[in-house]
Amino acid sequence: MNYSNVCVLVVEDDKKIRSFIGYSLDREGFKYLTTSTGQGALSTLVSKQIDVMLLDLGLPDFDGMEVIKKIREWSEIPIIVVSARDQDKEKVAALDMGADDYLTKPFSATELLARIRVALRHLYKQSTGDRTLNILQVGELQIDLDKRLVYLYGQEVHVTPMEYSLLTLFFKNIGKVLTTKQILKEVWGIGHGNDTQALRALMAGLRRKIEENPAKPRYIITEIGVGYRLVDE
Numbered sequence: 001m002n003y004s005n006v007c008v009l010v011v012e013d014d015k016k017i018r019s020f021i022g023y024s025l026d027r028e029g030f031k032y033l034t035t036s037t038g039q040g041a042l043s044t045l046v047s048k049q050i051d052v053m054l055l056d057l058g059l060p061d062f063d064g065m066e067v068i069k070k071i072r073e074w075s076e077i078p079i080i081v082v083s084a085r086d087q088d089k090e091k092v093a094a095l096d097m098g099a100d101d102y103l104t105k106p107f108s109a110t111e112l113l114a115r116i117r118v119a120l121r122h123l124y125k126q127s128t129g130d131r132t133l134n135i136l137q138v139g140e141l142q143i144d145l146d147k148r149l150v151y152l153y154g155q156e157v158h159v160t161p162m163e164y165s166l167l168t169l170f171f172k173n174i175g176k177v178l179t180t181k182q183i184l185k186e187v188w189g190i191g192h193g194n195d196t197q198a199l200r201a202l203m204a205g206l207r208r209k210i211e212e213n214p215a216k217p218r219y220i221i222t223e224i225g226v227g228y229r230l231v232d233e
Helices: 015-028 038-047 064-071 088-097 109-128 161-171 180-187 196-210
Strands: 007-011 031-035 052-055 079-083 101-104 135-138 141-144 149-152 155-157 177-179 220-223 227-230
Touching: 007 015, 007 038, 015 031, 015 109, 031 038, 038 052, 038 064, 052 064, 052 109, 064 079, 064 088, 079 088, 079 109, 088 101, 088 177, 088 180, 101 109, 141 161, 149 196, 161 180, 161 196, 161 227, 177 180, 180 196, 180 227, 196 220
Parallel strands: 007 031, 007 052, 052 079, 079 101
Antiparallel strands: 135 141, 141 149, 149 155, 177 227, 220 227
């Protein structure tokens, strides 16, 4: 794919990491801009056409969490957090605040570029209104959004309405980490924000139907302490 028209904003105050990210993006054909502050990030977003943002949380002027909060007041641009903070609560907080993904330092160029490609696919789906994406597929698992049917190896899988809602949520966010709080809000509603036991039970039932080995899932993997992700094969 040609990325020459895609511009990535790198918000990072560490010069070495900023240079590494820039080199990786340049080799892949991306355009990119850099800034070392949260205010610089906000100013750039207002004045330039940016497609994806890579955001460090530990900025010199104000915390990256505040940057996410401010941006989400007016923009849905994909935000990938790139941070040395590896605590699960930090990841959950960033994702719940509105970040699309989270990369913990140190990371490889391969992983970074893969996460950017996932974010761009989500962006494309939003811009096209999912007009041609009524049948979605990962590996041998397929979902028909028009008919509300699920298939595995071409055979229909009978799922409950709640299991279908859960699976649909994952398919609409392929490759993206969804926190437990986000899933509960989307599938059950705001009033069930802490019912993690119900989510675990629903997940276990769904995995028994779509995974050859539910103990070692291929499709929906657990991000320990954070939530779940539908793999992007």
